[in-house]
Amino acid sequence: xxxxxxxYDKPPAIQLSNISYHRGNQSVLKQLSIKIPAGQxxxxxxxxxxxxxxxARLINGLLQANDGDIVIHGRALQSEHFHDIRxxxxxxxxxPDNQFIGLTVRDDIAFGLExxxxxxxxxxxxxxxxxxxxxxxxxxxxxxxTLSGGQKQRAALAAVLAMQPSILILDEATSxxxxxxxxxxxxxxxxxxxxxxxxxxxxxxxxxxxTAAERLIMLHDGALLxxxxxxxxxxxxxxxxxxxxxxxxALQLCRELKLQGxxxxxxxxxxxxxxxxxxxxxxxxxxxxxxxx
Amino acid sequence: MGITxxxxxxxxxxxxxxxxxxxxxxxxxxxxxxxxxxxxxxxxxxxxxLQHLNGxxxxDHGSIHLLxxxxxxxxxxxxRGLNQRVGLVFQYPEQQLFQQTIWEDLLYGPLNFEASRAxxxxxxxxxxxxxxxxxxxxxxxxxxLSSGQIRKAAIxxxxxxxxxxIVLDEPTASxxxxxxxxxxxxxxxxxxxxxxTIIVVTHSLEEVLPYTDQIIVMHEGKIVFSGEPPVLxxxxxxxxxxxxxxxxxxxxxxxxxxxxxxxELEHYPSATVLxxxxxxxxx
Numbered sequence: 001x002x003x004x005x006x007x008y009d010k011p012p013a014i015q016l017s018n019i020s021y022h023r024g025n026q027s028v029l030k031q032l033s034i035k036i037p038a039g040q041x042x043x044x045x046x047x048x049x050x051x052x053x054x055x056a057r058l059i060n061g062l063l064q065a066n067d068g069d070i071v072i073h074g075r076a077l078q079s080e081h082f083h084d085i086r087x088x089x090x091x092x093x094x095x096p097d098n099q100f101i102g103l104t105v106r107d108d109i110a111f112g113l114e115x116x117x118x119x120x121x122x123x124x125x126x127x128x129x130x131x132x133x134x135x136x137x138x139x140x141x142x143x144x145x146t147l148s149g150g151q152k153q154r155a156a157l158a159a160v161l162a163m164q165p166s167i168l169i170l171d172e173a174t175s176x177x178x179x180x181x182x183x184x185x186x187x188x189x190x191x192x193x194x195x196x197x198x199x200x201x202x203x204x205x206x207x208x209x210x211t212a213a214e215r216l217i218m219l220h221d222g223a224l225l226x227x228x229x230x231x232x233x234x235x236x237x238x239x240x241x242x243x244x245x246x247x248x249x250a251l252q253l254c255r256e257l258k259l260q261g262x263x264x265x266x267x268x269x270x271x272x273x274x275x276x277x278x279x280x281x282x283x284x285x286x287x288x289x290x291x292x293x
Numbered sequence: 294m295g296i297t298x299x300x301x302x303x304x305x306x307x308x309x310x311x312x313x314x315x316x317x318x319x320x321x322x323x324x325x326x327x328x329x330x331x332x333x334x335x336x337x338x339x340x341x342x343l344q345h346l347n348g349x350x351x352x353d354h355g356s357i358h359l360l361x362x363x364x365x366x367x368x369x370x371x372x373r374g375l376n377q378r379v380g381l382v383f384q385y386p387e388q389q390l391f392q393q394t395i396w397e398d399l400l401y402g403p404l405n406f407e408a409s410r411a412x413x414x415x416x417x418x419x420x421x422x423x424x425x426x427x428x429x430x431x432x433x434x435x436x437x438l439s440s441g442q443i444r445k446a447a448i449x450x451x452x453x454x455x456x457x458x459i460v461l462d463e464p465t466a467s468x469x470x471x472x473x474x475x476x477x478x479x480x481x482x483x484x485x486x487x488x489x490t491i492i493v494v495t496h497s498l499e500e501v502l503p504y505t506d507q508i509i510v511m512h513e514g515k516i517v518f519s520g521e522p523p524v525l526x527x528x529x530x531x532x533x534x535x536x537x538x539x540x541x542x543x544x545x546x547x548x549x550x551x552x553x554x555x556x557e558l559e560h561y562p563s564a565t566v567l568x569x570x571x572x573x574x575x576x
Contacts, residue, residue: 047469048442048468048469095385149335150334178334179496179497179537183538205468207470241471248541249545253545255564256569262568277549281552
């Protein structure tokens with residue numbers, strides 16, 4: 001696949017070799033090997049318990065693998081560089097309450113930046129810039145506990161993005177965001193990814209988020225089920241079912257139309273479905289007009 | 294009997310540095326035995342409104358008529374039986390499971406509402422079965438469950454107390470897509486077969502629209518829309534203010550409606566319904 005060829009020219013940001021992880025007697029990840037080139041946007045899908053979050057936490061060093069090697073930007077994760085490597089990885093949890101430390105949103109964004117020993121002026125600049133990016137400016141002096149679920153998730157995102165990590169991991173981080181803001185966030189991520197060559201890993205059940213990525217990794221029972229282009233993999237019903245994903249409405253409509261004898265192919269995008277339907281309607285109208293003559 | 298808010302206002306007092314009016318003179322009417330959805334941008338007051346339904350938050354002004362009870366503004370006493378008749382599932386359900394096992398959590402509600410041990414076990418068992426919680430899960434501590442299992446357990450614990458109204462704050466967050474559909478169908482069955490009133494706060498319109506009888510949109514502590522979903526789908530400004538987009542099903546239906554002469558919508562257009570309509574309209 002073309003995207004793989006292009007991306008594999010770049011040095012890997014993350015390289016997992018034969019990673020296994022056990023929780024008690026349960027094997028959560030089994031001999032998993034994945035190479036993620038620097039600057040690639042990878043989505044990870046799979047049913048609950050498939051090992052998605054475990055994979056992300058191993059990359060971030062929150063968990064330690066029982067077997068195998070993890071190399072981040074050419075350096076082994078479990079080495080004397082551990083803390084340095086981790087400072088380059090931003091991790092956003094599904095429950096934002098797990099990562100608030102400050103008494104206000106401003107303090108919370110500042111906390112990570114102060115730990116990076118950045119000058120005060122730069123800290124203030126970053127707080128303002130990332131608050132604006134995530135539409136948080138009016139909430140900067142609020143206590144995180146008084147924010148709604150969606151606002152908390154945005155605040156958590158701002159705190160992590162302000163540290164300008166080279167690898168960003170979003171673990172179901174948009175589950176509380178409404179559709180407009182989720183789209184806004186995807187646009188921001190697309191921009192950051194393009195401008196800063198940010199390596200992004202998004203764990204999600206949302207088709208829109210999965211298709212925003214360049215590459216989709218599907219996990220099942222701790223093993224690699226599929227690895228390829230989202231647009232290709234997400235049309236395969238067997239994979240959708242294995243990951244307990246729901247086919248998007250556009251794809252459902254294409255399939256229902258086919259059952260009705262109208263074959264416009266398959267697409268995940270409603271605009272594309274409309275385009276194909278217009279083309280079909282134009283040809284049908286033409287045929288109808290011709291037959292009247 | 295229904296649910297009516299009369300001039301209800303609420304302002305957060307503690308912790309907030311900005312003392313915002315979270316509910317601003319709310320006037321709202323909801324029918325019982327319906328599936329009701331509340332949407333709105335983050336911070337619009339959705340969760341605050343929900344927490345007024347079972348007295349977790351108390352209005353500063355106004356009153357709420359709920360079934361045959363009146364929930365007065367603070368500090369007047371709450372009506373007896375309110376907590377039993379209105380069950381609330383929190384946005385973060387792990388906050389409401391506190392027993393050593395899920396089974397004990399399921400028993401807690403009925404026993405607390407003075408059911409006998411046998412009645413409580415029957416109610417807990419029935420709720421567990423309804424939510425698909427097997428004996429292995431029931432024997433576990435809430436800390437041992439996945440986020441999806443915790444959510445199912447929290448809903449089962451509410452169902453076991455047999456409330457007439459079930460209020461759920463973002464019930465599908467962190468669930469897999471097909472589990473979300475299953476959960477919505479389970480809740481719809483509770484509404485249709487058990488004649489319970491379901492009130493759901495969500496940011497995901499696509500998931501709830503196929504089941505929703507009444508949809509309410511909140512913006513900055515006010516109700517800006519209350520009515521049937523197909524009517525709201527035409528109000529793009531209202532949706533936009535609430536941070537919502539017209540779902541794909543409606544977008545496609547509206548785009549095709551005029552060219553194909555499709556009828557005005559009364560219900561959610563499923564892919565099967567829209568495909569059949571397209572087929573019928575083609576020359």
